[in-house]
Amino acid sequence: MKWFNRKSNLDEMQELKLLKIESRGFWIGFFGLFVAIAAQTFFYGAENVQHTLAGEFIVLMLMGIYLMGGCLRNGIWDRHLPATPVVNIGLSLLAAAIASLFNAVCSYRDYQSASGAFAVFIVYFFMLGTVLSVTLCICSALYHRKKRRLEEENTDEEN
Amino acid sequence: MKNLKVKLARMEKDMSQTELARRIGVTRQTIGMVESGDYNPTLNLCIQICKELGKTLNDLFWEDNDNEMV
CATH class of the missing domain: 1.10.287 (Helix Hairpins)
Structure with missing residues (x-):
């Protein structure tokens, strides 16, 4: 070939x-x-x-x-952001707010109810915010554990 | 930062970028970018360049406080 x-x-x-x-x-x-x-x-x-x-x-x-x-x-998190609880929760809430706003707008478009749209926003915001925060915190813990293992691995090779 | 040392060493040997690239097994563009400072070669490529030009790593790639690459 x-x-x-x-x-x-x-x-x-x-x-x-x-x-x-x-x-x-x-x-x-x-x-x-x-x-x-x-x-x-x-x-x-x-x-x-x-x-x-x-x-x-x-x-x-x-x-x-x-x-x-x-x-x-590979023990990599992000180029610019640290893997800390404050950043994780902050970003989770931001993403939850954007997604919730999207769903609230869709709800208003479909049902023309401002109170319904607001309720959708609140429910989605808390649900998504919680799920995203928990997921990011778990991933962050996995990242820290992997990074520690990789650092210890290199130390063993030097000895 | 431009690497004039590589360029001067190459010219001393009366070699074109194309010829140097051919001998090392890279493209002329890569040699051009190394000399213009737009690309940082790996250690392997640095060693290959040094071998072809008959120089040491210090001669071509060391950055002195007094004689910094321009």
């Missing part, structure tokens, strides 16, 4: 560039899927599109799980 070269055709600089391109491509795909799901849910209603969006949702979840699993396995 002369058309396929098992050894890389790229030198180290090109490999790094390709990795950056692939990384950006991943994020374009990830957020593109997210926006596509959100837009279709908003315009057509969640009940009407849940079957047609199942595929996109599964792909998005797989991408998220792979990214999270890979980072945790």
